[in-house]
Structure formats: C-alpha cells, structure tokens
Amino acid sequence: MNPPSPSGPKPPQRVSLAGLTAQSLRESMQAGHWQGHLPGERELCARLQVSRSTLRSALDELQRDGLLEVTQRQRRRIKAPKSHAEPVPSRVIAILSSRPLLAMAASSVVMVDELRDKLSQAGFSLEIHVSVACFSSKPARALEALTTRSPAAVWVLFGSLEPVQQWFVRRQLPCLVVGSCAHGVPLPSVDADYRAACRHAGALLRRKGHRRIALIRPDGDFGGDLESEQGLLEALRGDATASLLVLRHNSTPEHLCALLEKALRSPQPPTACVVARTVHVLTVMMFLMQRGKRIPQDMAVVSRDNEPFLQHAVPPVTCYAASSAQFARRVSKAALQLAETGKLPPKALRLMPQFVRGATV
Incomplete structure (x- = not known):
C-alpha cells in the first residue's frame, strides 16, 4: 500500500479538553484579561469548570509554547508581548451567580452543562463567577472589580435582584438575565412563565x-x-x-x-x-x-x-x-446573538412549563 501523499488531506485532529482549556486561556491572555500573572489554580478551575489535572496540562502546554513561565513563588507569569493592535474580541461568556454550581438545583446544573456544550460548538468558552458581594444591596464596587478583571463578551446573570440589574443597565455591558427582571429594568431575560x-x-x-x-x-x-x-x-x-x-x-x-x-x-x-x-x-x-x-x-x-x-x-x-434542554437552547441562542451583535431587544422571553399532575391536590 502506498503511503498517503504529503499534499493530500490530513486526517482530522481530536482536540482534548486540556487543549480546549489551553486555547481558552491563550485567547484570554491575548485579549488582556490578566496583567502580569495568571490567577491561582483554584480560581482558574472554578472559572473554567475543569479539573486540576486538566488545568495543569493546559498550563504546561502554554509554558512549552513560551507564553508562561513559573516564578520562584510558583506564580505563572505571562510572557506574551503586549500588542499595540486592536484587542481581540472576547470569546468568553460569563455566568455570574451568588451560589457555586454544586449548590444550584439539579435542573440548573443540567442547564449549565448543556449551555457550555452549545457555546463551545459556536467557538465560545463559558466561565462561572461566584460572588456574594456582587448580589448585595450595594454591588457596584464588587461588580466593577469583577468586570474589569475578567472582561466577557456577555454576562449571564443567575437569580439577580434589581441593584445588580440596574448596574449593568448603567454600565451598558452586554447582559442577559436568566430569570425575571425587576419592574422597569430594560434587560433581555429568559425565564419560565x-x-x-x-x-x-x-x-x-x-x-x-x-x-x-x-x-x-x-x-x-x-x-x-x-x-x-x-x-x-x-x-x-x-x-x-x-x-x-x-x-x-x-x-x-x-x-x-x-x-x-x-x-x-x-x-x-x-x-x-x-x-x-x-x-x-x-x-x-x-x-x-x-x-x-x-x-x-x-x-x-x-x-x-x-x-x-x-x-x-x-x-x-x-x-x-420546565425543560432544561429547551431553557439552555433559548439562553445560548440569546447569549450568542448578544455576543455577536452587542445588543438584544430588552424583552422577556417566557417558556411555559408543563403541568405534572400529582396526588397532592
């Protein structure tokens, strides 16, 4: 059997989760999300929703590529030279929640997993930021610090109250509310009816x-x-x-x-x-x-x-x-449209849940 021609088509390459994680980190560094050093492994694992071993494999790849170096204090310094070109548009869609993923309802966990899959297919990575301070009655300082430190193409708010929603309206950051908006808040939202x-x-x-x-x-x-x-x-x-x-x-x-x-x-x-x-x-x-x-x-x-x-x-x-799969489809569609166009009509999308007849009535 003759060997394949070097000019012929190459077989498709399978991309590992570590490779996808490395690519997400590479794009974030190029977009200027972090200055000087990467955050610690625990924060990166929580943000990217990957295991410690997967993250370390991705960091080793970036280190081999010359984008990172480990300092004496075991911090990872970013070696990528600063570019004077226009910043690369963010390919990150960030969820902001007051509760960690493991503390959410099972249906919410399923919805987040399906959302991550659909966004990945479109070339976006999903980050999860958990912050109680961002959901307080005066969240401005915490929100300013978070959105400056971790820019995102779209912010997806889980279970937010009016002060959080009003802050995103004032800052005019692309934002989608998973839940219902407070009365008079002009943000797009997706929720059960x-x-x-x-x-x-x-x-x-x-x-x-x-x-x-x-x-x-x-x-x-x-x-x-x-x-x-x-x-x-x-x-x-x-x-x-x-x-x-x-x-x-x-x-x-x-x-x-x-x-x-x-x-x-x-x-x-x-x-x-x-x-x-x-x-x-x-x-x-x-x-x-x-x-x-x-x-x-x-x-x-x-x-x-x-x-x-x-x-x-x-x-x-x-x-x-309510169907978690249907909910994830609607949220991902709205988030992608918001990321690509920068705006969405400030309307409420409502999904009618199915009535399940039990024996308690």
Missing part, C-alpha cells in the same frame, strides 16, 4: 374548592416570585370568598415552619399551599404531616418548580416542569 403557571395553579385549586391559598416564597424581590404572586391573584380575582396569603421566609426551615404554624393557627387558615422553591416543598410537607394534616385531604400542596427528587415523594407532588 411563572405568572401563567401560578394562574393555572390558582384556577385548579379553586375548582377543587380551595378559597384560602398560601404562596410560600423566599424573601427578596425576585421577578419570578412577584410574577407568581400576580398569577395567583389573577386566578382568584372576582371571587369575594377567596384570599391569598403570602409567606415570605428567609430560606431556613425554622423560619418557614414558624410562618406555617402561625398561618395554621389563624382564624382562617389556608387549605392549599403553592411553594415557589422545590427544596422547600419537602419542608412544607413534612411540617404538615407532623401537625397531623393529611395531603391532599386537609391541605393541598403545589410545587411551582420541579426537580428529580420530587418523583420520590409520597404522595407524588403536583408541580410544573
């Missing part, structure tokens, strides 16, 4: 004879929670005998149980609960069972969201399930 889901839940509970409904939600003016409240109010509108009780808790089981205890002892206790966070459904159901309440005979329970662990609850929980 909580208003429609809760309107459906309220109508369902009314048909089952419930007139006193409690909405159980975390404290804080998250757009999706406000939309949920509005949807329930719309479902109860026109019925003078119906009422909505909003229980805003601090996300601890103790506070949530104390609010439920007070509500059950009131002259007109609720007969149905709509729970705005899946993890709190377990707290609500176990508390009601401790108080001798039968579900659904004495108290109906509806989960506004869905997570895999609800499938193992007894009785099965009535809930609303």
Whole structure:
C-alpha cells in the first residue's frame, strides 16, 4: 500500500479538553484579561469548570509554547508581548451567580452543562463567577472589580435582584438575565412563565374548592416570585370568598415552619399551599404531616418548580416542569446573538412549563 501523499488531506485532529482549556486561556491572555500573572489554580478551575489535572496540562502546554513561565513563588507569569493592535474580541461568556454550581438545583446544573456544550460548538468558552458581594444591596464596587478583571463578551446573570440589574443597565455591558427582571429594568431575560403557571395553579385549586391559598416564597424581590404572586391573584380575582396569603421566609426551615404554624393557627387558615422553591416543598410537607394534616385531604400542596427528587415523594407532588434542554437552547441562542451583535431587544422571553399532575391536590 502506498503511503498517503504529503499534499493530500490530513486526517482530522481530536482536540482534548486540556487543549480546549489551553486555547481558552491563550485567547484570554491575548485579549488582556490578566496583567502580569495568571490567577491561582483554584480560581482558574472554578472559572473554567475543569479539573486540576486538566488545568495543569493546559498550563504546561502554554509554558512549552513560551507564553508562561513559573516564578520562584510558583506564580505563572505571562510572557506574551503586549500588542499595540486592536484587542481581540472576547470569546468568553460569563455566568455570574451568588451560589457555586454544586449548590444550584439539579435542573440548573443540567442547564449549565448543556449551555457550555452549545457555546463551545459556536467557538465560545463559558466561565462561572461566584460572588456574594456582587448580589448585595450595594454591588457596584464588587461588580466593577469583577468586570474589569475578567472582561466577557456577555454576562449571564443567575437569580439577580434589581441593584445588580440596574448596574449593568448603567454600565451598558452586554447582559442577559436568566430569570425575571425587576419592574422597569430594560434587560433581555429568559425565564419560565411563572405568572401563567401560578394562574393555572390558582384556577385548579379553586375548582377543587380551595378559597384560602398560601404562596410560600423566599424573601427578596425576585421577578419570578412577584410574577407568581400576580398569577395567583389573577386566578382568584372576582371571587369575594377567596384570599391569598403570602409567606415570605428567609430560606431556613425554622423560619418557614414558624410562618406555617402561625398561618395554621389563624382564624382562617389556608387549605392549599403553592411553594415557589422545590427544596422547600419537602419542608412544607413534612411540617404538615407532623401537625397531623393529611395531603391532599386537609391541605393541598403545589410545587411551582420541579426537580428529580420530587418523583420520590409520597404522595407524588403536583408541580410544573420546565425543560432544561429547551431553557439552555433559548439562553445560548440569546447569549450568542448578544455576543455577536452587542445588543438584544430588552424583552422577556417566557417558556411555559408543563403541568405534572400529582396526588397532592
């Protein structure tokens, strides 16, 4: 058999995760994301969402290419010469969250993985920045420091409140909100249609004879929670005998149980609960069972969201399930359009979750 002609087509080369990581770091250094030295390995692993061994293989490749050198203090100094040409446009799309990936709901983790895959296919890398300070009531200093230190083509905000959103509006940085914007904030957003889901839940509970409904939600003016409240109010509108009780808790089981205890002892206790966070459904159901309440005979329970662990609850929980794959497609499409054009219409894209009939209503 004759050897292949040197002028013929070369077989495709498989690119390892370490190679992709090295390429992402190379592009970030060329774009001037870091000055002087790279951040530590722990920060880079968290930002790039790769293992320590993968990161070290990528750093070794950059060192062999002469782009890095290790100093006596074991810091990696950037050796690439400064270029006076126009800066390379960033190929990084950054997620900003107050919670690390492992602390997110399972559906959010799946969505981030699918988002990373879709962005990688389009030539973008995904970074995750976790900062509690950026989600405070006065986030300006922390946000300024982060966005200066780690420029990105697009910032994707997870679970943000109005002060964070308003800062991105003032700075005019390309930004996409995963969730709902605060009232009057002109940013593009992608979220489940909580208003429609809760309107459906309220109508369902009314048909089952419930007139006193409690909405159980975390404290804080998250757009999706406000939309949920509005949807329930719309479902109860026109019925003078119906009422909505909003229980805003601090996300601890103790506070949530104390609010439920007070509500059950009131002259007109609720007969149905709509729970705005899946993890709190377990707290609500176990508390009601401790108080001798039968579900659904004495108290109906509806989960506004869905997570895999609800499938193992007894009785099965009535809930609303949004598709993680569909969510990732919409977010990646919007993020890529924003990265390529620099702008998106400041509109809300809403995905209607599927109603999952359980046995708690």
